[in-house]
Amino acid sequence: MAPYADYICRGEGVKFMRELLGEHVDAPYIQPVITQKQTLFSLPILGRVGYVFAGLGCPNGCDFCATSAFFKRKHIRLLPDGPAILRAIERLRLIYPDMADFWINDEDFLLNKARGRGFLEAIRKSDMPPLSLSIFSSVRALSQFTASELVEMGIDWVWVGYEGKRAGYSKMKGKSFRELFGELHEHGISVLASMIIGFDYQTPEIIEEEFEELMSLRPTMCQFLIYGPAHGTPLYERYKAEGRLDPVAFSDHSKHDGFSLTFNHPHIGPEEMSRIQRSLYHREFERLGPSVYRLVDDLLQGYLNLSDHEAPRVRAKARRCKDIVHRAMVLLLGSRKYVSPGVADWLTELYKKLVEETGPMSPRQHLIAKVVPAMIEYTEFKLRHNIGQQPKFSRKTYRQVKKTYSQVLAGMLPYKLGLHNRGSGF
Numbered sequence: 342m343a344p345y346a347d348y349i350c351r352g353e354g355v356k357f358m359r360e361l362l363g364e365h366v367d368a369p370y371i372q373p374v375i376t377q378k379q380t381l382f383s384l385p386i387l388g389r390v391g392y393v394f395a396g397l398g399c400p401n402g403c404d405f406c407a408t409s410a411f412f413k414r415k416h417i418r419l420l421p422d423g424p425a426i427l428r429a430i431e432r433l434r435l436i437y438p439d440m441a442d443f444w445i446n447d448e449d450f451l452l453n454k455a456r457g458r459g460f461l462e463a464i465r466k467s468d469m470p471p472l473s474l475s476i477f478s479s480v481r482a483l484s485q486f487t488a489s490e491l492v493e494m495g496i497d498w499v500w501v502g503y504e505g506k507r508a509g510y511s512k513m514k515g516k517s518f519r520e521l522f523g524e525l526h527e528h529g530i531s532v533l534a535s536m537i538i539g540f541d542y543q544t545p546e547i548i549e550e551e552f553e554e555l556m557s558l559r560p561t562m563c564q565f566l567i568y569g570p571a572h573g574t575p576l577y578e579r580y581k582a583e584g585r586l587d588p589v590a591f592s593d594h595s596k597h598d599g600f601s602l603t604f605n606h607p608h609i610g611p612e613e614m615s616r617i618q619r620s621l622y623h624r625e626f627e628r629l630g631p632s633v634y635r636l637v638d639d640l641l642q643g644y645l646n647l648s649d650h651e652a653p654r655v656r657a658k659a660r661r662c663k664d665i666v667h668r669a670m671v672l673l674l675g676s677r678k679y680v681s682p683g684v685a686d687w688l689t690e691l692y693k694k695l696v697e698e699t700g701p702m703s704p705r706q707h708l709i710a711k712v713v714p715a716m717i718e719y720t721e722f723k724l725r726h727n728i729g730q731q732p733k734f735s736r737k738t739y740r741q742v743k744k745t746y747s748q749v750l751a752g753m754l755p756y757k758l759g760l761h762n763r764g765s766g767f
C-alpha cells in the first residue's frame with residue numbers, strides 16, 4: 342500500500358484511530374465541530390448548518406447497502422441517547438449561538454424508538470429555539486412517530502428510500518408512502534425520495550408505473566439510482582453466485598456510482614438503463630419543478646397548518662417557516678423562464694399565495710428579485726465550468742513534528758527507488 346498510505350482502517354474508524362494514537366478506545370466520543378455555509382443561486386441563505394454525528398451502520402440490512410454490510414448490520418451509537426444528541430447540538434450552539442440548522446448523521450435516525458423518544462423528551466424539556474433538522478430515515482422508523490412529534494423535535498427534512506414498490510425491504514413496512522408523505526408535507530416537512538431502478542422484477546413498464554406513483558406523491562426532491570452490487574454486500578454475493586456480474590463493467594470501479602449497470606439484468610441492458618435513468622430525472626424536473634420551490638411549498642403548508650399548534654416551540658417553528666418563505670419570494674418570478682410552462686404557472690400561483698399569506702415583498706426584496714436571473718445565469722456558468730464546486734483541499738496535523746520540505750522528500754525517496762520494505766503493513 343505504501344507510498345500511498347501508512348495504514349488502512351478496516352471497520353469503525355474512531356476506535357481504529359484511537360488505537361493507532363495510543364488513546365483509550367472506550368472513552369466517550371467527542372463530536373468534531375464541522376459546519377457549512379449554505380448558498381442558493383450563489384446567494385447566502387439562512388445560517389450555517391452544523392453536523393451532528395449520531396451513529397454508524399444500519400440494522401435494516403437492505404441487500405445493496407454497503408454501510409449496513411460494512412458494520413455487519415449493527416448500529417453503532419456514537420451518541421447513545423436523546424439527551425446526548427441534544428448536548429451535541431448545544432455544544433455547536435455554544436460556538437455558533439445563532440445556529441438552528443443541523444444535519445443529524447445517522448443512517449436511519451429514528452429507527453431506535455427509545456432513543457428517538459428520548460430526544461423528543463429532551464427537546465421538550467430544553468429551552469432550545471425551534472430547530473431545523475435534516476435526517477436520513479425510513480418508513481419503518483418514521484411510522485413510530487406522529488408528524489407533529491417530528492416537528493416538535495425540529496425535523497423538517499427527511500431522506501426516505503422509496504426504492505421500488507415491490508422491493509420488499511423491511512424498512513418499507515409501516516404507513517403507506519401516500520399517508521406518510523402527505524402528513525409530512527402538511528407539517529412543513531420536506532421529503533427526498535430515493536428510487537432504485539434495476540431490480541430483477543422491473544421491466545421498463547414497471548419502472549414507469551413506479552415512477553408515476555412516486556410523482557403522484559409529490560416528493561420535494563428525488564434521487565434515481567441504478568441498483569448496484571457493491572463489494573461485500575449480500576447483493577454482490579448473490580450476483581456473484583449466479584454468475585451475473587458483468588466482468589468489464591463491474592471491474593471498472595468508477596462505474597460503482599449508481600449511474601451504471603454493472604450486472605446482467607433480465608429485462609434491460611446497460612444503455613437502456615442509463616437512458617431510463619436520465620429520462621426520470623428530466624421528467625421529474627419538468628413535472629414537479631425545481632426542488633427548492635417544492636420546499637417553499639412544504640414550508641408554506643407548515644406555516645399555515647402549525648400556527649395554532651398547542652406547543653409553543655411548534656408555533657415558533659411556524660413563524661420561522663413564514664419568515665423563510667417570505668424571504669424566498671425574491672426567487673420565484675425570475676425563475677419562471679427556466680422551467681416548463683406548467684411549472685411556470687405553478688410558480689406564479691405560489692407567488693400569489695405567498696403574497697396573500699405573508700404579505701407583499703418590501704422595496705429591498707424587489708431590488709434583489711431583479712438580480713436573481715443574473716445570479717441563476719452566474720450559478721449555471723459556475724456549474725458548467727466546475728468553478729467552486731468542491732471545497733478546497735485542507736490538511737490538518739495533530740501532534741506531529743513539523744518536517745521541512747527536504748525531509749519529506751527524503752522520506753519518499755526509498756519508495757520512489759523501490760527500496761522500501763514491501764511487507765504486509767498494518
Ligand code: SF4
Pocket residue numbers: 399400401402403406407408409448449479502512
Ligand atoms: S435503510 Fe438505508 S442505511 Fe439502512 S440498510 Fe437500508 S439502505 Fe442501508
